[in-house]
Amino acid sequence: MCPMADPLVTVAELLAPAFAAVGGSGAEPVVRPSDRADAQANGALAIAKRLGQNPREVAETVLAAARPALLGVCSSVDIAGPGFLNLTFTNEFLAGQLTVAAADEHLGVRPARRVEHVVIDYSHPNVAKEMHVGHLRTTVIGDSLVRMLEFLGHRVTKENHIGDWGTPFGMLIEHMLDLGETTAASELSVGDLAGFYQGARAKFDADDVFKDRARQRVVELQRGDPETLRLWRILVAESTRYFNEVYHKLGVLLTDDDLAPESMYNPMLPVVVERLREAGLVQESDGAQVVFPPGYTNRDGEPLPLIVQNSVGGYNYATTDLACVVDRVERLNVDRMVYVVGAPQAQHLAMVFAVAEMAGWLAPPREAVHVAFGNVLGADRKMLKSRSGESLKLGELLDEAVERAGAAIAEKNPDLSGPERAAVARAIGIGAVKYADLSTDRIKDYVFDWDRMLAFDGNTAPYLQYAHARLCSIFRRAGIDRRGIAAGGSPFVVCEVQERNLALRLLAFDTAVWDTVDRYSPHRLCTYLFDLAQDFTAFYEYCPVLKADDDATRQSRLALCGITVRVLEKGLDLLGIIAPERM
RNA sequence: GCCUCUGUAGCUCAGCUGGAUAGAGCAUCGGACUUCUAAUCCGACGGUCGCAGGUUCGAAUCCUGCCGGGGGCGCCA
Secondary structure, eight states: OOOOOOHHHHHHHHHHHHHHHHHOTTOOOOEEEOSSSSEEEOHHHHHHHHHTOOHHHHHHHHHHHHHHHHTTTEEEEEEETTTEEEEEEOHHHHHHHHHHHHHOTTTTOOOOSSOOEEEEEOOOOBTTSOOBHHHHHHHHHHHHHHHHHHHTTOEEEEEBOOBOOSTHHHHHHHHHHHHOHHHHHHHHHTTOHHHHHHHHHHHHHHOHHHHHHHHHHHHHHHHTOHHHHHHHHHHHHHHHHHHHHHHHHHTOOOOGGGBOOGGGGGGGHHHHHHHHHHTTOEEEETTEEEEOOTTOBOTTSSBOOEEEEOTTSOOOHHHHHHHHHHIIIIISOOSEEEEEOOGGGHHHHHHHHHHHHHTTSSOTTSEEEEEOOOOEEOTTSSBOBOTTSSBOBHHHHHHHHHHHHHHHHHHHOTTOOHHHHHHHHHHHHHHHHHHHHHSSOTTSOEEOOHHHHTOSSSSSHHHHHHHHHHHHHHHHHHTOOGGGTTOSSOOOOOOSHHHHHHHHHHTTHHHHHHHHHHTTOHHHHHHHHHHHHHHHHHHHHHSOSTTOSSHHHHHHHHHHHHHHHHHHHHHHHHTTOOOOSOO
């Protein structure tokens, strides 16, 4: 078993036998952070309630049993209020825990007990359609979850389920023919997907001849006509190239290897329906082939179906989503499927999962999770739009972020120049956009505000990056490699209150990461990192490092800075944010 | 109509699987730079946690009802 760095986890472990002895097998210490001490254990109250005893007396009994285990760990343990155990750690214990964390490649974060194969479904842009701010959330949240799950040791499969199939492709292909293949391709590759799509749409709506051609083309596409497929592949290839440009700007992990296009599932669609039919789940309703998962009703209170084949024999996204489930279970053998998809799809996904369960494709411990998220709003609290009222192109938004960050740097630090300034502008601009998205609870809508996200104070990426840059500066001036600092010995001396607060925060990284992953809520890690940056700057203000009074203090503070910079860097990396060395 | 998410300081948000006196940041006001990056720090001000009940030793947190806002509810994805 690997040693645990987090004092709350460690002390919970130390207290567990005493609580179990007094309260029975279900009794837990319930250790939480506290304002009045370093931690409080609330478990005695639950035991008292269950046993009908006085909670303070229960706390006394538990404490008496636990005392030996806490020797050297806690400098004081008090019973307070109705029966809390207030725990204060010894500085020596904290120093020892810091040594454990510093020696750990994972900075004290416990690896997953059981390694799972997790598939994450995110980003999913549509071919020949613009990527907009709606794609920002799924892409950034998904990317962050991939990084965290991998950090915990899971095997992660990224799936970018791009929309490359469906009736719109008839008009898109015909539009491409009208423009000429090379013109069309160049229009798409420079990223004018909105113009291309709207051009096709306008003709489709206005021109009946064009409409007929488009419909005929859909038939050819579905029939597998080679020439039509060739044209279709041009659309897909040019769009994919454009998506990759946006992904590159964003700095996310997605590559072509992660593409799981809708069309990939086409051959499976009839099979899915057939298998549902064999399982006796399919009914005909108004001419369509449907499954009725229990518990869903429409607005008239009648059972609500999941339509898997429409009345003219076509398949839809429910069929495709079911095919995905089958593919992931039977081909990839995944343990967990994570869908980073907007909140409006909640009912659809719930029904798909329900049908998959009915068919026996999805059964515990295998699980499917909908990681839902809200909208990005403008200052008017409506869906974010460009000035002209069009939907905002993601690529342009990212360019603007880098531009704004560049302007800020030019003003604040004129010494940075050339390529370094450009790189820093990118790290700050993109980091700011990502952090603004990740730092609020994903289920809620948030207001997109340039000034707030790019501010260098407050809960923003630049504030965290600035703390990181100051740390790097210390090591640069000391002429020490910050990565090699903590190796060997136990240099930590926890003394000043700022050192103590920083130490406690650093040691809570484990809990912060696990809380974040357990709830698929990156904003929890953001909150932690902001707290860490604040604790560090307080330390930085009051505790000289390079000019410390004596060498032991200097060594200890350098080592403390060494873990801080690693946690900050790793934490930001888990959010997909780059921390520049200077800014 | 039913389902679902949501309502916390002037503003933007944490806290929600029950714990002690509800926390940050911004803004406002007052302090701190010949100092490891002041892009910072310290302090003050600021809240009947939408409303009303209930559960209990204890509720922002759980339950019920109501009010306000968003979303979803049969052949698009």
